[in-house]
Amino acid sequence: MEKTNKKPLIITIISIAITLIVGISISLYVKDQNYKKSYDYKLGKLGYSKEEITKIKSLKEEQIDIILNHEYSDIIIDLIERKYFLKKNLDKYLDYIKDNNKDLDDAIAIINVGANKEWYQDPVDTDISKENEMLSNKFHKLTNEYNPDDLTDISNVYSYGENQKLRRIAYDAFISMFNAAKKENITLIINSSYRSYEEQEEIYNKYAKWYGDEADKIAAKPGFSEHQTGLSVDIQSYNTNRDTFEESEAFKWLDNNAYKYGFILRYPKDKEYLTGYAYESWHYRYVGLDIAKYIKENNITFDEYYAYFIEE
Ligand SMILES: [Zn+2]
Structure with missing residues (x-):
């Protein structure tokens, strides 16, 4: 009797032991698998310190994913934010x-x-479907065929010289701006506006003859001038020229108010390394109200705005 009683007991103990061992192993395995899926494990494996991992874990999920899919870098956390x-x-x-x-x-x-890159290196075609948000700079080129289809003659009430033209939307905005400035006894005069590819070619060749390599700092190569968009104006006032415009009341007024009419100072001071152009206090570009306001408030160039918010 004793013998037959003992046998089931041993079997029971063994089965309990096996169940326990299997159970514990499974739970340890699962725990290990879960740990391997964790940010701590993955980031640690990439080489991030505990301190860095804590910081990374406070980022947004999509930012963490970028870090996880890249090799270790000690500046990536700073960069991503x-x-x-x-x-x-x-x-x-x-x-x-x-x-x-x-x-x-x-x-x-x-x-x-x-x-x-070097200026003019590997340019792409300007996406003209962006209309008044299109980008024309030293990396975005307009073809020699491009000319806006709604160019409007500018009345000589607003301009010097003959044959001045702007796109309708920019012209209307300029007139509103002109009238607002006039109320404060400031006269804004357009002395350059739309230029065709061929006109720009003539200008550039003239400057190149006069200034050699320096010409690139003051005049755009044909196809690269923002004046070809029909959205840009060079503004003067009475008794000013390019050298003195910055000191004028007209400039001060534009600096405070142009954005309210959708215009921006296109080539600001100290931004030559981004725009490729020396400071031009007289050159304004119509980009529309929202973009002009953002650019004014955030002190960035249109080139930066376009790259971040518009370019696909
Ligand atoms: Zn200009």
């Missing part, structure tokens, strides 16, 4: 920062607008 960070440019930022001692925001702006 910058206002104009673009995921598609991450490797370019990292390469550029490695080779150039630049502030991160500057590096991001330079890469976003493509200004790490």
